[in-house]
Amino acid sequence: MNTNVLITSAGQRVSLVKAFQKELKKKFPDSIVISVDFNPDLSPACRISDAYYKICRVNDSQYVSELLSICRENNIGMIVPTIDTELKILAENKAVFQKEDIHLIVSDKGFVNSCRDKRLLNDFFSAYNIRFPQPVDKYNPIFPLFIKPYDGSLSKDIYLIKTEAELTDYHKENPKFMFMEYIDPALYKEYTVDCYYNKDHQLCCAVPRQRIAVRSGEIQKGVTDKNNIIDYLNQKVATIPGAVGCITTQLFFNKASNDIVAIEINPRFGGGYPLSYEAGANYPKMLIEEYFENKIITYTDDWEDQLLMLRYDAEVLVRNYE
Template sequence: MKNNVLVLSAGRRVSLVRAFKKAIEDLSIEGDVFGSDIRPNMSAACNILNKSFELPHVLKDEYIDELKTLCIKESIKLVVPTIDTELLKLAKYKLEFKDLGITLVVSNSELVISCRDKRLTHDLFYQIGFPVPVTYPLENIKFPCFSKPISGSLSQNIRILQSQGELDTWGISKSEMMYMEIISNEEFDEYTVDVYYTQQSELICMVPRQRVEVRGGEISKGRTNKKLINLLKESMSKLETAFGCLTLQVFKSKTTDQIYGIEINPRFGGGFPLSNAAGAKYPEFLLREVFLDQKLSYTDDWEDQLVMLRYDAEVLISNG
């Protein structure tokens, strides 16, 4: 029986699905990579795959049943989510799918909830001994401050607020936002760290990559940097119930070892192709664990100071 992989909400993640296809080929696994989307015919990633499938929106009641039916019918044994809204629902059904021989690459519900609510993320950072910026309660904000949604992604609705008046005239719900001290871009560099955890939540690899330039909330120019590993490894090794690729957002001082944790997204991030190209082949890690039942060991065997310069490319579909 084949061991197929399904990448959910494949969208534009051409590099990610290609990484899974290469991992299957390199490991000589009998299987293929499939994609799903609400409109797979309009998904670049779905259109480079042999098979793709339409699934309803993840918040629809029928989503889990249709996903389960699809996995059984197509011999899909590994399901990889790619967007935040999928994570909590999949985490709730993780054991149910496991009983069917299907592995959902998602951390447990408790961790997903803590990562989705940025206030709980800060509590989580405290628990694992990771420094965070000072946060302000709504009734005692110190201006200027940095504001971001409690639950959000792709840098939407983030803003530097100069005064109470500016906050009062901003057309958003104040209680849905988080307020914190400003971390200066002149003093700090921003990094995303791709961290891999086994099914037993053992930290196996971490790749810090500097966000040299960002577009639409995703890295467009980046550089790997091994120097941060020693500043991160001890705290991140304490993270419980994690599985697969998690993306950690941090700020690192340009002149000292001061570091601040900002967010944790428990899924593959948009900039993962840089880590994969550097040699941190997390799709292969997943296949070795799940399909080949291999035990993984910690590794830093990836290329330091590798630069990624992203650009737009096209997928053309005749009679599309």
């Protein structure tokens, strides 16, 4: 059995690579973690991996074949995707990797498509009776309102519109923009919840972490928080057909009223997952045990509450770089 792990679009995910290296060595000392990226020489996560490779962009017609070739060459047994744009193409080609006995940790394409298109995601929320920001008529708006693209990520192209004077033709005419109810951060705190879904698509762990400070859409300061969000998710989404591995859910939570408003689901490891890992929600270990050792993963809430993460920039130095 091949037990090497490959992480795609590694970029700056140094902590994620290190977590997989640490957990993999405990189980399979001779196994390694390999990374791929479009520009691996300038990727700190690639540089600290056991090996790394350059790969074409995900929208290139050769992406799947290149990835498969790298997997064959390096005896890869598991692929862990990390960015939104690669999820759809990988989900559509999941069977290609299964034929090679490679565990591609990506949810089924139906669920991925719903997560990637926020219009479909709202349908998902409705089906599970989960509250989400209500649509606003852009031709008869109520202020303040919030605008974001239906296929956006990393907080790109989002707008808080407080008055009619701030609403421009650009906003109204962009077909990708969704107009929605504004959730007041003075009343609601923003959370990302790192969830783990096993092979049977059952929720096995959920770690809410408050987003205290964010940079470029990724958490910079955050704290784990055992609260009513956990019970809420267990009631609403204890099972999601097609969901596997780490699923990050973003939502707003008003502790005073116990109101929860969901805004996004990203079916992959989030950039802030290292906080959940350090708190004891060991998803790399769960993946290794479930897919390499065929262990049954059951529900756990054995992780540290009120663990604060304060991120800072660090360096990876490469000598004799040309």
